[in-house]
Amino acid sequence: MRKKKRLFWYSFFGIIILMQVYPVTQPEVIQDNPNDLFITAKVPDNIAVMLKTACYDCHSNETIYPWYSYIAPVKWLVNRDTREGREELNFSDWASMSKMDQATALSDISDEVLEGDMPMKIYPIMHAEAKLSDEDRQAIADWADELTEALFD
Amino acid sequence: MKRTVTILIPALLFIFSMSYMFDAEKVDEPIGAVSSTAKLDIPDNIMVILDKSCMGCHNDESSSTKGKMKLNFDKFNNGKYSTGKQIAKLNGIVKTLEKGKMPPKKFKAKYPDRVLNEEQQKLLSDWAKAQANALAGE
Numbered sequence: 001m002r003k004k005k006r007l008f009w010y011s012f013f014g015i016i017i018l019m020q021v022y023p024v025t026q027p028e029v030i031q032d033n034p035n036d037l038f039i040t041a042k043v044p045d046n047i048a049v050m051l052k053t054a055c056y057d058c059h060s061n062e063t064i065y066p067w068y069s070y071i072a073p074v075k076w077l078v079n080r081d082t083r084e085g086r087e088e089l090n091f092s093d094w095a096s097m098s099k100m101d102q103a104t105a106l107s108d109i110s111d112e113v114l115e116g117d118m119p120m121k122i123y124p125i126m127h128a129e130a131k132l133s134d135e136d137r138q139a140i141a142d143w144a145d146e147l148t149e150a151l152f153d
Numbered sequence: 154m155k156r157t158v159t160i161l162i163p164a165l166l167f168i169f170s171m172s173y174m175f176d177a178e179k180v181d182e183p184i185g186a187v188s189s190t191a192k193l194d195i196p197d198n199i200m201v202i203l204d205k206s207c208m209g210c211h212n213d214e215s216s217s218t219k220g221k222m223k224l225n226f227d228k229f230n231n232g233k234y235s236t237g238k239q240i241a242k243l244n245g246i247v248k249t250l251e252k253g254k255m256p257p258k259k260f261k262a263k264y265p266d267r268v269l270n271e272e273q274q275k276l277l278s279d280w281a282k283a284q285a286n287a288l289a290g291e
Contacts, residue, residue: 008159100244100285107241111222148237152289 019072026075027082030061033092040095047143051091054119054130058085061092066126081120103148110144113137193229194287199280206256206267236288243285250278 033039038048057063058081069078089105097105112118114137124131132140195203203226210220213227224242228234234242249255250269261268269277 005159012162100240100289101248103237103241104245104248107238107245108223115218115222117219145235145238148241149235150237152237152240 035095037091037094059089106144106148110141114141240285240288243281246281
C-alpha cells in the first residue's frame with residue numbers, strides 16, 4: 001500500500017515536471033502601441049481604469065503575466081486565453097481597425113460585459129480588482145453604445 | 154484525509170483542464186419563418202437562407218440566451234437596435250461567416266441539411282455588407 005502511494009506521488013510530480021518542458025509560445029508583450037485605444041481615442045478615466053484592469057491582460061499587447069502563468073498547466077490556459085483574446089479584439093490595434101470593425105467590437109463589448117460573459121469567470125478569481133459591479137458593467141456598456149453611435153454621426 | 158487529497162488534487166487539475174476543452178452551447182430547434190424584419194431589406198433568396206439556418210436561434214423567442222444576445226433579428230424591426238448597433242451587428246454577420254463560426258458545430262451536426270454552402274455564405278455575407286454600408290451612408 002505504501003509503495004503504491006509513493007509510486008503515485010512520484011508519477012504525479014513526474015507528470016507535472018514533464019508538463020513544464022512541453023514547449024508553448026507565450027504571446028509577446030509589447031509596451032509601445034501607437035494604435036492603442038487610449039492613445040487614439042478619448043476614453044473617460046473611470047472607463048479606462050476598468051478596461052485596463054479587467055480587459056487589457058488578454059485584449060491588448062500589454063499583458064501582465066503573473067508568476068503562476070509560467071507554470072504548466074496554468075501556463076497553457078493563460079497563453080491560450082491571451083492568444084484567443086487578442087485575436088478576437090486587441091485594443092493595442094484599435095486605430096488600425098475599420099470603423100465597422102470598431103462598431104462590432106464595441107457592440108460585443110456592450111453585450112458581453114452586460115450579460116456577464118466578460119471578463120471570463122475564471123479571471124477575477126486571481127485578479128480581484130477586475131471584479132465588475134452591475135453599475136460598472138452598465139457604465140462600460142453605455143460608453144461602448146455611445147461610441148458606436150458617434151462613429152457614424 | 155490524505156487519501157482525499159491524493160484524489161482531489163489530480164481530480165481538480167483534470168476537471169480544470171477539461172473544462173477548457175468543452176464549450177457547452179445550447180442549440181435550438183429551428184423554427185418556422187420569423188418574418189418581422191421589415192426594416193432590413195431582405196430579398197427572398199436571403200430570407201430563405203436566414204429562415205433555414207439562422208432564425209431558429211437569433212430571434213426574441215429563442216431559448217439560446219447567447220444566440221439572441223449576439224444577434225436578434227427581431228430587434229432590427231422593433232427599434233431595439235440603434236443605427237450604430239445595426240451596422241455593428243450586420244458587420245458581425247460578415248465577420249462570423251468569414252471565420253466559419255456559424256451555424257455552430259452542434260447545429261450542423263444535428264441538421265446537416267441546414268449547413269450553408271460556400272455560395273449561400275457569400276450571398277449572405279455580401280447582403281449583410283451591403284446593408285451595413287447603406288446604413289453607414291457609404
